[in-house]
Amino acid sequence: MVNGKEAKSRRERPAKAPLSREAIVDQALEILTRYGLAGLSLRKIAAALDTGAASLYVYVANLEELKSLILDRAIGDVKIPPKIKGRWRVRLKAVAWSYMKVLIARPGLGQLAIQSIPVGPNTLRLMEAIAEMLLEGNLDQLAAAWALDAILVHASAIAAEQDARRGQSRPLEWMKPALEDLNPKEHPNIAQLGDALLAGDGEARAQWGLEFMINGILSTPIEATKL
Amino acid sequence: MVNGKEAKSRRERPAKAPLSREAIVDQALEILTRYGLAGLSLRKIAAALDTGAASLYVYVANLEELKSLILDRAIGDVKIPPKIKGRWRVRLKAVAWSYMKVLIARPGLGQLAIQSIPVGPNTLRLMEAIAEMLLEGNLDQLAAAWALDAILVHASAIAAEQDARRGQSRPLEWMKPALEDLNPKEHPNIAQLGDALLAGDGEARAQWGLEFMINGILSTPIEATKL
DNA sequence: ACCTGAACACCGTTCAAGT
């Protein structure tokens, strides 16, 4: 039985790739990209892999676990800026920005990020990088821990929000009808904000969001918070 | 046909309440409370109202619209602090806090808040109140508009995060296994954060979150943000 | 106008049976 592994001639079909965790997550990510979160299903993934849904359960505990895996895989695309002494603040903003962009790049990922708890090598790598920057910024243990969570949740939330509004033609279009019906007598302050509610592309808003998050975190010691 | 409306004796059954948008949203909120977002379905709502799912479509366009209605109804519980000149900052924190608590009070609401765009009288009332406070704080139009959105998204995100972790016994329990497996050589900075990642009840974190949000927003002019 | 049952096109998950 020498070399039993390499059976070179498998005629039938273009060599249906063997099932594996990786292949499943790959296919899942592709289906997510094409059909969105609502269109993601084990049955569709299985079909794309030329098998039945039941077969996936050998590699994945359930749909929820698969979602965590998808998320961690996507997070693999986040660009982590190289360590440069003294530049932790710009680097922090850069990772957060990259994370947000990765989540926004594919439909459904934003929602996924806020729904499921990603655990995997890429998520750890991302958290490790952010922790390093915050600690270099001289935040103490507790502040760094809370800040880490806050930054990830914030970026996820912005991505999820964009997700929810996707499908609408222009970003904030959904608000227009509501604003036009608005009775300025009843809601004078919203009326005063007027077009500003619709203004600004997502990028500028998101940048400002990261900026004020970091400013706020750095200027708000935890002890100062009273219950 | 005088008084044809009041047919007083309807024997059979305890007078099955007539279907209505209100009754449907009521029932939906109850089912959401009991079964969570995953357990919410038109069929279950219909069954609870002693009818078939198809009947609901007279009052509601589809499940998505119903979700928006549920959300707006829930937002009706948010406590809006009375206007007191010069106290806009504490009032702002108080509404945001109330909004967050309302979303956290029922399972699924946090997820709902970040998934669907609520439009309704209660949502408008909430936005109007926050806009008023921000304008009293001398934010200009654009800053106030963006800040309004940022605060609502933040509160929703915290609620959604809590939602995602619900089911676990203690709030941050899910992290423990991941942290124990952690190789401190590979992830020294996460290791250094250690227990801090698990520390602090949700309330303290959430309070700190609102605090730094407001601090950050107030100290970060939009023009300062560079792309 | 409102309500209904049945049907359609889907789901995730389990399980006995095959290899």
Next chain:
DNA sequence: ACCTGAACACCGTTCAAGT
């Protein structure tokens, strides 16, 4: 050990038919 088909218990939505 891995894969499969069939079954179970669900979904949202549509539609013809009833009142």
